[in-house]
Amino acid sequence: MDKTRWYKLEDVERLSAEEKIRLTQEYVNCGMVKLFGLLGLDKIWASSAEGMYITLSDGRRILDMSGGNGVLGLGHNHPRILKARIKIAQEKRLEFCKAFISPYVAALAANLASLLPGDLEYSFFCNSGAEAVEGALKLAEKHHGLSRSGLVYTDQSFHGKSHAAMSVSSLDDSRKNFKLLERCYQVPYGDAGALEQLFIQHCKKGNDKPDLCAFIVEAIHGTRIIFPPAGYLRKVRELCTRYDVLLIMDEIYTGFGHTGYWFAFQAEEIIPDIVCYSKTFGGGKASIAGYTARAPVFLKAYGNTGEALMHSSTFSGMSEECATAIEALNIFKDEHLIDRAHDSGEYLKQQLRNLQKKYPERINDVRGRGLLWGVELKPPMEQVEQLVAQILPDKSPILSTLAGAIVLAELFHTHNVLAYLGFTRRNLIVFSPALIVDKKELDRAVGALDATLSLGWLSLGRSFIARKVLK
Ligand SMILES: Cc1ncc(COP(=O)(O)O)c(C=O)c1O
Known part of the structure; x- marks a missing residue:
């Protein structure tokens, strides 16, 4: 540990990904860093965020369908x-x-x-x-x-x-x-x-x-x-x-x-x-x-x-x-956001139910109200579980929600869509976007989930592992 280093606010903006990870490991919570790493999210940092979008330091624009786990009803940095x-x-x-x-x-x-x-x-x-x-x-x-x-x-x-x-x-x-x-x-x-x-x-x-x-x-x-x-x-x-x-x-x-x-x-x-x-x-x-x-x-x-x-x-x-x-x-x-949430929610419900009909072998349940929706996935094949278990630390909480983790990572890394997944949720991918979300953004998120589920567990599991191994 190098305890001689002192940070000014402007230094924080210039921290490299490696330094950010090291400081978090040494001074905040090393287990948490490992968990972020499993989803390939440890090196990610956002340079800014506005409305429905997060702009990453590498320039990628992420559609934020997580709504900050319920915090961002008005989106990021509402003017x-x-x-x-x-x-x-x-x-x-x-x-x-x-x-x-x-x-x-x-x-x-x-x-x-x-x-x-x-x-x-x-x-x-x-x-x-x-x-x-x-x-x-x-x-x-x-x-x-x-x-x-x-x-x-x-x-x-x-x-x-x-x-x-x-x-x-x-x-x-x-x-x-x-x-x-x-x-x-x-x-x-x-x-x-x-x-x-x-x-x-x-x-x-x-x-x-x-x-x-x-x-x-x-x-x-x-x-x-x-x-x-x-x-x-x-x-x-x-x-x-x-x-x-x-x-x-x-x-x-x-x-x-x-x-x-x-x-x-x-x-x-x-x-x-x-x-x-x-x-x-x-x-x-x-x-x-x-x-x-x-x-x-x-x-x-x-x-x-x-x-x-x-x-x-x-x-x-x-x-x-x-x-x-x-x-x-x-x-x-x-901005009549409560009515808007109701109307957008009805649209999202329909789109997600269509997806459930399309993938009955992958989706267990679709449930929600307004703009709070969960897609509960069926657990992946045992073969995929065994494959992924080889690269996971013992007793990783991710194994109890593996389908969710694999899909969440694919949505983020391939489609630039951020959803939410909690470890206690057991394969429940949550879309709880800000109430300002529009129809095009809902279509984009559901389209990304559609493309992800069309790949099948084995292919998704291999991409998940490849991302981890390549890091
Ligand atoms: C329903 C409910 N109650 C209480 C809490 C606790 O809130 P906090 O994390 O701000 O303490 C949460 C957090 O997610 C929650 O979802």
Whole structure:
């Protein structure tokens, strides 16, 4: 390790691919570098990004259909978002101060109250999805008191990687390595009957209310794009009301238009007690997240002066972050992006379903809503698995999602199309483009997937290996 080297900002722009990799290996995370290397993405760097496109340092233009895993609802560097941030900086607005009440926080919270249904009115802003979930869980516990602090979550859930969020995230593979929060109970996703049974079991003798404070759930499970049966959320809302358990909707992945609604829970016209959001909320630039709670829920927990600062965070309410989110919400409205997501989504659905009919032996399922779509691939032939296993490090997580990895790499390296694949998704190629995507771009992405699948597993597997070996 050469600890004598010191970097200025202009040095960063000139880092070679090799130096970038070495520094990441030595000072950030060597395992992560290997994972990127398996997909041939370790040496890639982007010189700029605009709208639906990323321009790489070698000049290639990549169509970004990943939407930054839900962050880029407005695409890369939306001009109005840049302008709003530059304005705040140039006018030297007060960025950070805990001594005064922020007009940006106030206006952003008012906009959310106007956007959300019913009495969802009190908002808290923070910096990450897990932090929003953490805040929502604490609010529920404070609302009901320590004797009712049990939490309910589903077997198809991911709510973040902080300790509490991880304790209610069944799909976080790393959970087994950590001590989880006690009194967290799992129910099958989509099964309202099982939820009611759990509520009944937790009603102590002579009490008609369970010792539970909240049920946390996604309207559509975003990580694996899984839908509960129609009517599930309405039933869940009814049960939570009857048993006085707070309903927390996690809209961190699905919020702000991705499913053709402002929030995915609106498809069933329910009003949750608390809603968590993040990702697209920051307009692709700000790391901002938050929760909004129904007025009586918030006021019971934190309504007194003595409790007003019980839940807070240093970076909560930074001016530029909140101003960015205010501008993002205005862009959504002015550009009618929610309707646009719905219409583009119907088109994408049709194109992907056509592909499913064309390749029944390769595609297991196509599912989604709005502009959040997943193509679940069938696992490749054993022969391909054995071939690829020869070049992989032991226990590589890529083997559990090999078809997805092979297709993702081919889309990127041959067709300049970036899709998304998560290791917990098991061969699910995800297209969740920005809501500004046009028909030509959707055609290009589906065309690239068509050309890729037409090659067959053996040929795709060989290209995957060749790329790795040639590196
Ligand atoms: C549904 C859902 N909840 C919570 C989170 C956690 O958000 P963060 O990574 O910002 O902590 C994610 C992240 O992908 C998510 O998809």
